[in-house]
Amino acid sequence: MKRICIPLANGFEEIEAVTLIDVLRRAGFSVITCGLTGLQVCGAHNVTVAADIMISEALKDRWDLVVLPGGMPGATNLREDARVGKLLEQTVQADGYVGAICAAPIVLAHFGFVKGKKATSYPGFGNQMPEATYCEDRVVCDGKVLTSRGPGTAMEFALAITELLAGCIKADEIRKQMLIK
Numbered sequence: 001m002k003r004i005c006i007p008l009a010n011g012f013e014e015i016e017a018v019t020l021i022d023v024l025r026r027a028g029f030s031v032i033t034c035g036l037t038g039l040q041v042c043g044a045h046n047v048t049v050a051a052d053i054m055i056s057e058a059l060k061d062r063w064d065l066v067v068l069p070g071g072m073p074g075a076t077n078l079r080e081d082a083r084v085g086k087l088l089e090q091t092v093q094a095d096g097y098v099g100a101i102c103a104a105p106i107v108l109a110h111f112g113f114v115k116g117k118k119a120t121s122y123p124g125f126g127n128q129m130p131e132a133t134y135c136e137d138r139v140v141c142d143g144k145v146l147t148s149r150g151p152g153t154a155m156e157f158a159l160a161i162t163e164l165l166a167g168c169i170k171a172d173e174i175r176k177q178m179l180i181k
Contacts, residue, residue, distance in 0.1 A: 002064040002165050003030045007087065008051050009078045010036075013071030014043040015151040016101050020067060023158035027166055027174055034058040036081055044071040055083050059090070064165065066091045070102020070122060070150065078107045085111040092144065097164070099146035101157050105129060108145065118142040122150045155180065 004024055008017060017033070024031045035041045035051035042048050066087055068078055078084045088098050088111055100108050105121040106128040108114045114132035118140050126134040138153045139160045140146070146164070148157035159180070163171035175181075 001028065001030050003062070004032070004065045004067060004161075005058050005061070005063045005087065005091075006031060006033045006067055006069065007055060007058070007078060007084055008033050008035055008041040008049060008069070009074045009081070009084075010042050011044050011071055011077055012041065012049075012069045012074035013102055013151060014045055014047045014049070016071065016154045016157075017043070017049065017069035019154035020069065020101075020158050020161075023155065023174060023178075024161060026177070027162040027170055029162075029165065032058070036077065036083070044074060055081075055087065059083060059087055062094050063087075063091045063096055065097040065099060065146075065161065067097075067099035067146070067161065068101070068104035068107055070100070070104040072103055075100075075103035075106055078104060079110045088113060095144075097144045097146060099148075099157075099161065101148040101154060102150040105132075105147045108147070113145055114147075117145045119145065119147040120149055121147060 033051045034055045102122040109129040119132040120140045
């Protein structure tokens with residue numbers, strides 16, 4: 001079973017985080033959320049979510065994918081935490097994927113993961129990714145780096161991840177179950 005870690009920082013975008021968690025669990029992946037400063041994490045719109053573990057525990061594990069929800073100041077909080085960079089680095093070194101949606105691709109840029117890669121983000125954050133080949137596609141996959149635009153693309157992003165990690169048949173099964181065209 002593929003293992004996915006979703007770090008949650010205060011100020012995360014709730015739609016993005018919960019959509020990723022929900023869809024990826026429906027697809028049969030082991031999805032674990034980790035808090036940076038505590039197990040209770042408050043989103044950008046004052047929705048509190050209980051993380052499964054702390055980031056210190058996540059750093060002891062191996063992940064097939066680490067994917068970051070956006071939101072502000074969530075993305076900034078992720079970017080300013082060196083442990084997030086270490087988690088991403090460990091995943092890449094173990095031949096895993098890294099991903100981010102909305103404002104969170106700035107975290108991937110900060111830690112050097114989009115250098116020479118195609119990437120996207122929420123409008124207005126592209127200037128914080130100068131080493132990426134910036135695109136405005138809704139979902140961008142370039143090798144082991146996955147990015148997406150924002151709350152309205154969260155479902156597409158989760159399904160693209162499902163397709164990448166489990167194949168077209170599983171992604172189509174999830175689409176059908178969730179009544180997605």
